[in-house]
Amino acid sequence: MVEKLLKSKKRKYDIYFFEYIYNSRFGPYFINLGEYLPKEHIDMYSEGITPQLCILNEKWVSLPIKISYDVLYCNMDLLEKYDKTIPETWDELIETSKYIMDKEKDNDTDLISFNGLYDYTETGTVSLYEYIYSNRDSVNSPFPSFVNETVINALEKLKYMKEKIASDEQFQQGTLYTLGKLNDGKALFIKYWNVIPNPVYKMSILPGIKKGISGSTIGGQSIGIGNDIGDKKINASVKILEYITSKEFRKNITLETLEYSTIPSLYDDDDICEVVDCKFMKSIQFVPRKFPPEYPYDVYSKEFRSSIYEYLYGDKPIIEALNEFDNLNKFYSISFSDSIGKAFGFILGIIALILIVSLALPFIPNLRKYYKVLYLDFWIYSIFGTFLMFGLCFVGYGPVTVIKCHLKVFFLSIGLSFNLMPIICMFNKSIHKKDILWQTIKKQSYFVIMGVLLINNILYMFILKEPFTIDKIFVKNGKNYNRCKSRSGLNRFCFYLLMILETLIILITQWLAFIKRNNIYLKKESRFLIISLYTVLLSxxxxxxLETVNINDYNIEFILFEVFYILFSISNHFIFFIIRPLWLRYKKIDEELEYLKAFRSNTFSYINENTNQIMNSKSPIYSKFSLYTNSQSLMNNRSIVLSNPNALVKSQVINPS
Incomplete structure (x- = not known):
C-alpha cells in the first residue's frame, strides 16, 4: 500500500511512517535528510544501530521513531528456588532448564522451559536471525554467512535444545501462546519483545554461544519524507521531522514510556538513568534484519525460515537446507567455463571461423560470377550486418548488465537492417514499373538503406533515454538469474516499434523474393532467399x-536463446552467401547472363538474333562487376560477347546530348 502511494505521481501524503525493514524498498522515494537537517542533528543518530536502519546508498532516507527489541524473561521464583542464575550462554540455559524441569515435573504440569518462538510467521524469522547472530565468533563479528561452520553448529545446537528441553509443538507456538505464559508465569524462560510482564519475570539479554555474546533483533518504525512533493511541502515536513526526532522530544518520550531511544547519548543522561536501566540498555547487542534489497522482503523472509525449518522440524540434512536458502542470495549465469558455455563456445568458434573463411569465396575465379547479384559495397553492408547479428550469440555469457541489454537491441535491429536492406534494393531494381516513386526508389538505393538505418537509430536513441533495468528472477527450489527489463513505457514502446520495423524488413524481402520465385533470371536467388528468410523470421x-516469458531455468533459457540467435544471425549468410554459389557452381549454371537480363533499362540493348526483338535495359550491377572481372570497359565502346550462343549483347555509350 505504501509503495503504491509512493509510486503514484500525485502524492497523497508528505510524511510516511513505516517498518524499518522496508527502508531499502521505500528509501528511493524519500529525500536525503542529510541535505536538509543540521549536521549536529544527524550526528546524534550516527552512532549505534541507527545508520544500519536508515541509510540507503550513503543517504539518510529516514530516522527511527520507535524501536522494539527481544529479551529473555527469566522466572526468578524458580531460579532462586533451585539456586540457579540467569543463563548467559545457550548451554547454561539448556542445563538449567533440564535441571529445574526435572525437579518441577510433578509439581506443575503446565510449566514450560523455553518457548523458542520459532513459528511460521515473521516472528519466526526474528527468532532465527537473532539466534544465529548470538552464535557469532566475537562481539564485533558481523552476521555470519549462511553456509559456514558457525551457522551449521548454531542450528545443530538449536535442534538439540528443542529435543532436550522442549518439542516441535512448543517451539512452533506463536505470539498469543507466549503472551499467555508471560501473563500466568508458567514458564521458566520466555523470549519476547520488551513488554511489561508478570512480576515473577526479570528481563535479561538473550544468551549467546559464549559469555559476552548475545543478539537481539530490532523491530520498530522509521519516518521519511517524499521526494516529489515540492520544495514548500518538503521544507514544512522537515521541520516536523526535526522536531519529533530532536533529543529533547525523544528524551521526554523515553521518560514517559520507558521505550528505547536510538539516540545513544541519552543513556548517559542522569534523568534517563533514574527511570531506565542504562547499563542494561547499553548491553543489548542489536541486529537488524537485512536481506537483499532487490528481493521482496516478505517472500525472502518466508523462504529463509522455511528452509531452516525443513531441518529444524524435518529430516532434511542441514547442508542441503542451507544451500537451498543460500541460492536465494545468488544469481546465476552461463560462463565459458561451464559445460554448456564451453559447448556453445566451441560451436560459436567454428561458426566464426566459417564466416571468416567464407569471405574468400568471392575471390575464387570459378565462384566470382555468382556474387555479381549485388554491388560489392552492398555485399559489404550485408556481411557487416551478419557479423553484428552474430554478436547476439555472445551477450548471453556472464552476468546480465544494462550495457548488454542495449547491445542485444543494437545487434538485432541494426544488424538485420544492414543484412537485408541491400537485398531489398537488389530485388527492387529487377522490378520494372513506370511509377515515378518506384523509379526514384530504384535510383536512390543508398538513400533507402540510410533512411532505414536512420529510423533504427532514432528509435534506439529513445530506448537509451529510458535505459533497461535488470529484472531479478527468483526461482523456487531452483537457481535465480537476471533478465533485461524495460523500465518505462517509452522504452517498451520503442522496442516494439523496432521489432515491427525489423519484421517488416523481413516480410518485404520475402515478398520480393516470392514474386520473383518463378522469374527465369532470379528464381534461383529467390528460392534460396525464401528458405533463409523463413528461418530468420521464425527465429x-x-x-x-523468449523475451516476454519466464522459463525459470537459466540453463534452458540460455540454450534456447543461443540456438535462435545462431539461426537468426547466420541463416541468410550461410544459405545465400555460401550454399547458393556452391550449389550453382555444382549445377554449372551460368548466372552472369541471367543477372544481366534481370536488371534491364536503357543502358544496354539485347538483340535476339531469332526475333530481332530489341529490349532496353540498364545493368549497373553488371557494369560494376565487369570492372572487377577485367571485362572490357563500356567507356571504350567495346563489345561484350557472352557465353550464350543464342544472343549477342553489344554495349554502347549513350551520348547525353
Whole structure:
C-alpha cells in the first residue's frame, strides 16, 4: 500500500511512517535528510544501530521513531528456588532448564522451559536471525554467512535444545501462546519483545554461544519524507521531522514510556538513568534484519525460515537446507567455463571461423560470377550486418548488465537492417514499373538503406533515454538469474516499434523474393532467399517470445536463446552467401547472363538474333562487376560477347546530348 502511494505521481501524503525493514524498498522515494537537517542533528543518530536502519546508498532516507527489541524473561521464583542464575550462554540455559524441569515435573504440569518462538510467521524469522547472530565468533563479528561452520553448529545446537528441553509443538507456538505464559508465569524462560510482564519475570539479554555474546533483533518504525512533493511541502515536513526526532522530544518520550531511544547519548543522561536501566540498555547487542534489497522482503523472509525449518522440524540434512536458502542470495549465469558455455563456445568458434573463411569465396575465379547479384559495397553492408547479428550469440555469457541489454537491441535491429536492406534494393531494381516513386526508389538505393538505418537509430536513441533495468528472477527450489527489463513505457514502446520495423524488413524481402520465385533470371536467388528468410523470421518470433516469458531455468533459457540467435544471425549468410554459389557452381549454371537480363533499362540493348526483338535495359550491377572481372570497359565502346550462343549483347555509350 505504501509503495503504491509512493509510486503514484500525485502524492497523497508528505510524511510516511513505516517498518524499518522496508527502508531499502521505500528509501528511493524519500529525500536525503542529510541535505536538509543540521549536521549536529544527524550526528546524534550516527552512532549505534541507527545508520544500519536508515541509510540507503550513503543517504539518510529516514530516522527511527520507535524501536522494539527481544529479551529473555527469566522466572526468578524458580531460579532462586533451585539456586540457579540467569543463563548467559545457550548451554547454561539448556542445563538449567533440564535441571529445574526435572525437579518441577510433578509439581506443575503446565510449566514450560523455553518457548523458542520459532513459528511460521515473521516472528519466526526474528527468532532465527537473532539466534544465529548470538552464535557469532566475537562481539564485533558481523552476521555470519549462511553456509559456514558457525551457522551449521548454531542450528545443530538449536535442534538439540528443542529435543532436550522442549518439542516441535512448543517451539512452533506463536505470539498469543507466549503472551499467555508471560501473563500466568508458567514458564521458566520466555523470549519476547520488551513488554511489561508478570512480576515473577526479570528481563535479561538473550544468551549467546559464549559469555559476552548475545543478539537481539530490532523491530520498530522509521519516518521519511517524499521526494516529489515540492520544495514548500518538503521544507514544512522537515521541520516536523526535526522536531519529533530532536533529543529533547525523544528524551521526554523515553521518560514517559520507558521505550528505547536510538539516540545513544541519552543513556548517559542522569534523568534517563533514574527511570531506565542504562547499563542494561547499553548491553543489548542489536541486529537488524537485512536481506537483499532487490528481493521482496516478505517472500525472502518466508523462504529463509522455511528452509531452516525443513531441518529444524524435518529430516532434511542441514547442508542441503542451507544451500537451498543460500541460492536465494545468488544469481546465476552461463560462463565459458561451464559445460554448456564451453559447448556453445566451441560451436560459436567454428561458426566464426566459417564466416571468416567464407569471405574468400568471392575471390575464387570459378565462384566470382555468382556474387555479381549485388554491388560489392552492398555485399559489404550485408556481411557487416551478419557479423553484428552474430554478436547476439555472445551477450548471453556472464552476468546480465544494462550495457548488454542495449547491445542485444543494437545487434538485432541494426544488424538485420544492414543484412537485408541491400537485398531489398537488389530485388527492387529487377522490378520494372513506370511509377515515378518506384523509379526514384530504384535510383536512390543508398538513400533507402540510410533512411532505414536512420529510423533504427532514432528509435534506439529513445530506448537509451529510458535505459533497461535488470529484472531479478527468483526461482523456487531452483537457481535465480537476471533478465533485461524495460523500465518505462517509452522504452517498451520503442522496442516494439523496432521489432515491427525489423519484421517488416523481413516480410518485404520475402515478398520480393516470392514474386520473383518463378522469374527465369532470379528464381534461383529467390528460392534460396525464401528458405533463409523463413528461418530468420521464425527465429525472430521465437526470440521475441523468449523475451516476454519466464522459463525459470537459466540453463534452458540460455540454450534456447543461443540456438535462435545462431539461426537468426547466420541463416541468410550461410544459405545465400555460401550454399547458393556452391550449389550453382555444382549445377554449372551460368548466372552472369541471367543477372544481366534481370536488371534491364536503357543502358544496354539485347538483340535476339531469332526475333530481332530489341529490349532496353540498364545493368549497373553488371557494369560494376565487369570492372572487377577485367571485362572490357563500356567507356571504350567495346563489345561484350557472352557465353550464350543464342544472343549477342553489344554495349554502347549513350551520348547525353
Amino acid at each position: 525472430l518470433i521465437m526470440i521475441f517470445i
